[in-house]
Amino acid sequence: MPDNPIKVIMLAPTPYFSDRGCHVRIYEEAKALRQLGVDVRIVTYHLGRDLGQIPTYRACRIPWYKKVEAGPSWQKPYLDILLLFKAMRIARIFSPDLIHAHLHEGALIGFFLKKWLQVPLLFDYQGSLTAEISAHRFIKKKSLLHKVFAGLESTINNLADFIVTSSSPSASALVNDWHMQANRVQALIDGVDTDDFRPYSKVDCRKELNLPPDVPIVGFLGLLNEYQGIDILLEAISILKGQNTRTFFLVMGFPETEYVKKAKDLGLDSIIRFTGRIDYTLAPKYLSACDLAVSPKISLSEANGKLFNYMACGLPTIVFDTPVNREILGEIGAYAAYSDASDLAVQIAMLATNTPLIEELSEKSREKAVQEHSWRARGETLLELYHGLLKKSKA
Numbered sequence: 574m575p576d577n578p579i580k581v582i583m584l585a586p587t588p589y590f591s592d593r594g595c596h597v598r599i600y601e602e603a604k605a606l607r608q609l610g611v612d613v614r615i616v617t618y619h620l621g622r623d624l625g626q627i628p629t630y631r632a633c634r635i636p637w638y639k640k641v642e643a644g645p646s647w648q649k650p651y652l653d654i655l656l657l658f659k660a661m662r663i664a665r666i667f668s669p670d671l672i673h674a675h676l677h678e679g680a681l682i683g684f685f686l687k688k689w690l691q692v693p694l695l696f697d698y699q700g701s702l703t704a705e706i707s708a709h710r711f712i713k714k715k716s717l718l719h720k721v722f723a724g725l726e727s728t729i730n731n732l733a734d735f736i737v738t739s740s741s742p743s744a745s746a747l748v749n750d751w752h753m754q755a756n757r758v759q760a761l762i763d764g765v766d767t768d769d770f771r772p773y774s775k776v777d778c779r780k781e782l783n784l785p786p787d788v789p790i791v792g793f794l795g796l797l798n799e800y801q802g803i804d805i806l807l808e809a810i811s812i813l814k815g816q817n818t819r820t821f822f823l824v825m826g827f828p829e830t831e832y833v834k835k836a837k838d839l840g841l842d843s844i845i846r847f848t849g850r851i852d853y854t855l856a857p858k859y860l861s862a863c864d865l866a867v868s869p870k871i872s873l874s875e876a877n878g879k880l881f882n883y884m885a886c887g888l889p890t891i892v893f894d895t896p897v898n899r900e901i902l903g904e905i906g907a908y909a910a911y912s913d914a915s916d917l918a919v920q921i922a923m924l925a926t927n928t929p930l931i932e933e934l935s936e937k938s939r940e941k942a943v944q945e946h947s948w949r950a951r952g953e954t955l956l957e958l959y960h961g962l963l964k965k966s967k968a
Contacts, residue, residue: 578612579959582660582669582686586653586678588620589629591641592853593796593826594878595699596621598739598763599675600853602697603627605952611959614667616660618652624853632659642828643796645711649678657682664690671695671959677702677729684732693962696733697761700743700875702726708800708872727751734962737761737955739876742896746874761955762900763878764948769854770885772939773861784846784862785821789925792863792888794825794856795870795879797832802869802893807832808914809869809921811839818922820844825851825859860886864931865924867891868898871912877901884942889934891920901946905937 583603590596603613604625615627619634620641632655638648664686672694674683680696687694703723712718730736730751736758738744744760747753779786797803803824813820824832827850836845851859860866866888870877873895880901883890892898894908907924910916924930 574607574612575610578610579671579956579963580612580667580669581606581614581671581673581959582664582667583613583615584656584660584672584674584679584683584686585615585617586649586656586676586682587618588641589615589617590621590624590853592850593643594763594876595643595675597853597878598697598699598876600624600627601764601766601948602673602952602955604766605948606955608949609952609956611956613673614663614669616656616663618656630659630663632656643798643800645706653678653682657685660686661689670963673697673955674733675699677726680729680733684729687732687734693734693966694732695958695962696730696736698730698736698738698743698747700739700872701746702729704872704874733757734965735759735958737958739763739878740874740897741900742874743876759958761951762946763876763881764946764951765881765885765942766948767885767939767943767946770857770860770882770942772887772935773858775861775864778858778862782859782862784823788819788821789865789931790821790823790863791891791921791925792823792825792860792866792883793868794851794860794866794882795868797824797826797829800871802871802912803832804835805871805912805914805917806867806869807835807839807841809918810836810841810845812915812918813922814841814844816918816922818918818925820921820925822846823848823859823863825856856882857886860888863888865889865891865921867917867921869893869909869917873897881942881946884938884946887935887939889924889931889938891917891924893917903941905934905941907934 606613615629619631623629672683674680675697683694741760748755822845825848829847866883891907893911907920909920
């Protein structure tokens with residue numbers, strides 16, 4: 574760490590770290606920035622675990638709140654108030670130069686800190702708040718509550734000095750749909766640490782995990798919910814089983830109980846292994862046991878960070894044809910018609926039965942991850958933005 578580093582409080586209004594995509598972005602950004610000499614401190618909820626060497630401070634413990642999976646909750650407002658108080662205490666001691674706020678709740682908390690400390694606020698935007706809570710069926714579209722949240726979202730979007738988004742479609746939506754000034758928004762898509770995420774011996778990984786040695790294995794890593802397309806995935810697997818396609822599915826993530834039951838009811842339990850939640854640091858070995866990967870996420874604008882991990886581990890990947898997935902995978906992706914279980918099954922079968930194509934795409938996937946998607950490069954971009962915001966604030 575240099576003698577006079579830039580000091581940053583990174584607000585994470587989420588149970589960090591809980592082995593899911595949003596948390597991976599927070600961790601990898603903070604890690605990359607610290608490697609570049611920025612003194613980053615994470616302030617987060619009481620739930621979760623510390624990861625790596627990043628100083629992490631937690632709001633006071635609420636014994637009855639134990640939700641670690643993604644999705645809205647009416648209990649979050651008081652958690653965010655407690656997070657604000659904790660951030661104020663840390664700021665009083667730490668005297669940050671800048672606030673880096675994740676998610677809309679973080680941007681709102683960050684605004685109060687910005688006004689109090691008179692420092693710049695960068696908002697790390699990972700998708701529309703209103704779209705997310707609607708997708709989770711927390712509110713009904715076009716309802717009065719939907720309008721209230723849309724108004725709140727619009728207000729929060731305008732509180733920050735600058736916004737980085739986790740996908741280019743999100744940046745476009747902020748400008749075109751939410752009428753943000755284009756010079757205040759920039760896409761900073763996710764990345765991957767290709768030293769940590771790399772191919773391991775498939776034979777050894779399958780033996781260690783007690784997986785079938787001689788059948789194509791399709792992997793999924795992430796949260797298990799409708800929003801991530803898991804219901805569509807199970808439908809596609811059912812189609813593949815009906816066609817006697819030789820495949821086995823390794824589904825890594827949580828909460829899994831509902832889908833374990835659903836798979837059993839569909840008669841799929843013999844060709845699916847649900848691992849439950851797995852430690853982020855163990856994910857590369859689980860992924861290396863697979864031949865290919867799938868991500869049937871149905872969001873049209875939200876980031877899809879798992880694709881970077883798939884690529885880094887050399888896994889050809891089947892996804893729905895969306896702008897976000899095209900931006901990340903480009904010509905190396907296998908694309909199914911949007912939200913179409915039948916075409917998803919077709920694409921999985923086509924790839925799973927073509928060993929030469931798997932080998933070709935595996936090599937290209939790893940190469941693309943290394944050359945185009947390192948977290949260090951993303952950290953350098955953030956550092957440039959920090960310098961620009963600090964220079965502007967002192968002008």
